[in-house]
Amino acid sequence: MKLTDLNGAAARRIAVAAALLITTALPALADSLGPVEGEITFSWFGGQSRADKTHRIIELFKADNPGVSVVEQNSDWDPYWQKLTLQASANNIPCTVMMQNRWLATFADPNILLPLDDYVASGAIDVKGIPESAMNSSRGADGHLYQIPSSVFFNGVIFNRTWLEKAGLKVPPSNWTWDDMTNLLEQMKGKVPEGAVAAHNMAMENDMFVSWVQSHGDKVFDNGKVAFSKATLAQWFEYWEKLRKDGVTDTPDVMVEENGSLIETSDIANGRTFMTARPPNRLDSHQKVIDAVRPGEQLAVLPAPAGPAGGGWDVGSNGIAIGAHCPANLIPASIAWLNFFTQDSRAAKIYESDLGPVTVDRLQEEQISSPDTSRGQKDQILMFRQIAPQAKPILWPANSSGLLAQALSRNYQAVAFGQVSVDEAVDQVFADLSSIGN
Amino acid sequence: MVTDRRLDSRSLAAHRRTRKLRRNLRGIGLHAILIVLLIAMLYPVIWMVLSSLRPEDEIFGGLGLIPKSWTIENYVKGWQLSGNPTFAAFFINSFIISALAVVGNLISCSMAGYAFARLHFPFKWLWFALMLGTIMLPIHAQMIPQYIFFLKIGWVNTILPLVVPKFLATDAFYIFLMVQFMRSLPAELEQAAVLDGASYWQRYWRIILPLTMPALVTTAVFTFIHTYNDFLGQLIYLTDVKSMTVPVALRLFLDPSGGQSSVGGLFAMVVLSIAPVLGFFLASQRLLTKGIATQGFK
Incomplete structure (x- = not known):
């Protein structure tokens, strides 16, 4: 018998019963997880400042949950993923780990991370206020939810607003295009201080490239394989080659040195370039350096330019995942910690959208309206809200982020140093990426 | 005239x-x-x-x-790092591991070296070749099996995986170094001891070991520097913040993922962390040079 076969009263009774089941039974399931107690481990990436913030949040959590103790594991970016990979190979992932959607495909397996769908459905894990797009980017190829996103990040540029205004130019709107970028940089070429350049050559920058691909109507990956065309990649290299040959960007040797540099040594933070590719959540850190080096100058952010197909912004997410081999008696404490980190106002206030805008809308509002929130944090949250409706989150296949970065870097360097033609470099990039999805 | x-x-x-x-x-x-x-x-x-x-x-x-x-x-802030623990704990952790590694290698490598250099036992050259072959085994090929093994016996997040193997003569390079040095010692010294009725242990302890001092110092210095500077092993086996060592903690001053780095604190702690290595090297420089010079590693 189908539901449509029932008369109105019977259907209503079933609907009421179902609603009762959802409102009573599932929370009961959440409560039946067991007591929130025991010693859990939290492993995260980041330097000293993020370690300080995380430690303060853990202290708050422990005060709220006296039965729980948290062992802290902290590493910086590269060692973190090395260690996590090794732990995964030995089924020894800690109970709670910081995860990022670009790495998720490598770990999204029920033998490595715990699928969280049932806990979300039962209400044990609180996802209230987290955008659906961020939740979707936290799923593995098997469709299961493997992390709860706590912050999001998107592609953008940081530029020197003071130099722009001194040149008599206006800040472009957030829906600016690649042509607008060319015009702006050409105009800034002769107006930057002596020894500085208008732009860092961003041809090797992963984030900017995927924005280019998606803003030109291509997909970056489809069904776990490379989906953009050779023509799109060739146009990307040619775009930056023209700017380089026009003297708009830094020289190839400076470009190589600058790529991925620390904030403290970067050209943008030290007043040696007008514009570079950096996620907007890093604005405050850059501003702090330029305040010391060139007092009075102000940096600002813009999203990556749009193209013929509109904006090409990839919105990524950082979140918390639970290790698949976390003992059952520690799952309640792990979930309590996950909920606290992602949903608690005090925790969000301490972390300050440091890894990108906080995902929960209520916490975004609190940070925007708080007088304690820095200009950089507010700017990135507001910008995220502008681009989020048009964002095109990418499902990154396993190891694809690192491979793409390496392929772009190595092959564009060969072009810039005059060793190979653009077409040869494009062929080589595709050869380098052939292992993705295999 | x-x-x-x-x-x-x-x-x-x-x-x-x-x-x-x-x-x-x-x-x-x-x-x-x-x-x-x-x-x-x-x-x-x-x-x-x-x-x-x-x-x-x-x-x-x-x-x-x-x-x-x-x-x-920078020194005050760097020393504090996250407040609890401070760099004092990281230095103590590093010194304990390095000191035990030095003791372990000195004991085990000198004994293994003596066996290969002076004793006669079946298939000696096969075992010697196998031992040398382990030098050519890439560390990345051993990492995962070793990690799983140490995890299974409950040693992860203790210093045991970093220290115990040193007492089992697993550093083939230092064994080879000892063998080369011991072979250069006159055999007559030991033969005289044999005539006096000295046992294997007495010959090793009273004759060979005192004469091997330059090689022992070379082993001690290189083991100390190598262990003190080791990053990967200490990163994967010592996971808690409280059990971190100096090289692992130094990485926390920098944040390539976009957070604020503390270059001043890093420089200050790097200056302090160089001091023990420099001091150890200077104190043993004379014997170290002699040790290297007498083993054909010029």
Whole structure:
């Protein structure tokens, strides 16, 4: 018998019963997880400042949950993923780990991370206020939810607003295009201080490239394989080659040195370039350096330019995942910690959208309206809200982020140093990426 | 004739003076070149040491050596790191592991070296070849099986995986070094001890070991430096913040993922962390040089 076969009263009774089941039974399931107690481990990436913030949040959590103790594991970016990979190979992932959607495909397996769908459905894990797009980017190829996103990040540029205004130019709107970028940089070429350049050559920058691909109507990956065309990649290299040959960007040797540099040594933070590719959540850190080096100058952010197909912004997410081999008696404490980190106002206030805008809308509002929130944090949250409706989150296949970065870097360097033609470099990039999805 | 002799002696003296002058000039020139090269090589280190004493926001302001203002704030902040634990704990952790590794390697490698150099047992050369073969095994091929093994026996997040293997003669390079040195010792010394009725242990302990001092010092210095600077092993086996060692903790000052780095704190703690290695090296420099020179590793 189908539901449509029932008369109105019977259907209503079933609907009421179902609603009762959802409102009573599932929370009961959440409560039946067991007591929130025991010693859990939290492993995260980041330097000293993020370690300080995380430690303060853990202290708050422990005060709220006296039965729980948290062992802290902290590493910086590269060692973190090395260690996590090794732990995964030995089924020894800690109970709670910081995860990022670009790495998720490598770990999204029920033998490595715990699928969280049932806990979300039962209400044990609180996802209230987290955008659906961020939740979707936290799923593995098997469709299961493997992390709860706590912050999001998107592609953008940081530029020197003071130099722009001194040149008599206006800040472009957030829906600016690649042509607008060319015009702006050409105009800034002769107006930057002596020894500085208008732009860092961003041809090797992963984030900017995927924005280019998606803003030109291509997909970056489809069904776990490379989906953009050779023509799109060739146009990307040619775009930056023209700017380089026009003297708009830094020289190839400076470009190589600058790529991925620390904030403290970067050209943008030290007043040696007008514009570079950096996620907007890093604005405050850059501003702090330029305040010391060139007092009075102000940096600002813009999203990556749009193209013929509109904006090409990839919105990524950082979140918390639970290790698949976390003992059952520690799952309640792990979930309590996950909920606290992602949903608690005090925790969000301490972390300050440091890894990108906080995902929960209520916490975004609190940070925007708080007088304690820095200009950089507010700017990135507001910008995220502008681009989020048009964002095109990418499902990154396993190891694809690192491979793409390496392929772009190595092959564009060969072009810039005059060793190979653009077409040869494009062929080589595709050869380098052939292992993705295999 | 007398005049000729005087002329000859004068010209000879002048010739000697010229030669001496040339020799001195050549010496001065060579020293000048060496001093310039030395300054060029040491400049980054000197810059780092002096930068650790300037305010953080001045560090990347220029490449000049002398700070505009002096401060020890980097040392205070760097030492605190996250507050609990401080760098004192990281130094203690590093020293404990390094000291145990040195003791372990000295005992086990010298005993294994003595066995390969002086004793006779079946398939000795096969075992020796196998032992040498382990040098060529890439560390990445061993990492995962070793990690799983140590995890299964409950040693992860303890110092045991970093220390216990040292007591089991797993560093083939140092065994080889000992073997080479012990082979160069006169066999007659041991033969005399045999005639006096000395056991294997007595010959090893009373004759071979004292004569092997340069090789032992070389092993101790290299083991200390290698263990003290080891990053990967300590990263994967010592997971808690409280059990971190110096090289792992130093990485926390930098944040390539976009957070705020503390370069001043990093420089200050790097200066402090160099001191033990430098001190250990200087204290054993004479024996170290002798040890290397007598084993054909010139």
